[in-house]
Amino acid sequence: MPSVLAYSIDCDERWRTRTATVRGFIGSRDVVRDVFVNDTGRWYVNGVECPAVEGAADLDLEFSPATNLLPVRRLELAIGDQAAVHAAWLRFPTLTMEPLVQRYHRMEQRRYRYESARSHFACDLTVDVAGFVTDYGDIWTVESG
Numbered sequence: 001m002p003s004v005l006a007y008s009i010d011c012d013e014r015w016r017t018r019t020a021t022v023r024g025f026i027g028s029r030d031v032v033r034d035v036f037v038n039d040t041g042r043w044y045v046n047g048v049e050c051p052a053v054e055g056a057a058d059l060d061l062e063f064s065p066a067t068n069l070l071p072v073r074r075l076e077l078a079i080g081d082q083a084a085v086h087a088a089w090l091r092f093p094t095l096t097m098e099p100l101v102q103r104y105h106r107m108e109q110r111r112y113r114y115e116s117a118r119s120h121f122a123c124d125l126t127v128d129v130a131g132f133v134t135d136y137g138d139i140w141t142v143e144s145g
Contacts, residue, residue, distance in 0.1 A: 001026060016070075019037070020033075035059060052097070057071070066132065068125055069127075079109065082105035083104055088100075101117040
C-alpha cells in the first residue's frame with residue numbers, strides 16, 4: 001500500500017523523547033499523530049493518554065530505524081556493555097502505541113546488537129559517528145549519493 005510518513009522528534013538534553021509529530025498518509029488514510037510525554041513519563045497521542053507506555057524513555061517508530069539513535073545516544077554504552085530499554089512503539093500501519101522492551105548490546109565502536117523481546121527479533125545495527133543507523137540488519141541500508 002502506498003505510504004508517505006514524515007516525522008520529527010524533540011528530545012531533552014538526555015535524549016529522552018518529549019514530543020513528536022507524524023504526518024502523511026497510509027493508502028487512502030490521512031495520518032496525523034501528535035505525541036507528547038509529560039515530566040512524569042505519561043504519554044499522549046493526539047491528546048489521549050496511553051497508559052500502556054507510561055515511563056518509556058524512547059519513541060520507537062516501527063517504520064523507521066532512525067529512532068534507534070535515541071537509546072544509542074542516551075545509553076552511552078561502552079563496548080561490551082548492554083542495557084534494556086522500555087520504548088513506546090508506534091506500530092505500522094495501525095499507528096497505535098504499544099510498550100516494547102528492547103535490548104542494546106554495543107559490540108564494537110559503531111556496531112550494536114538490537115533485540116526486541118516481544119517479537120523475538122534481533123539484528124545488528126551499524127551507526128555513524130553521530131549515532132544514526134546506517135545499516136539495520138539486512139532490512140535497511142542508508143544510500144549515499
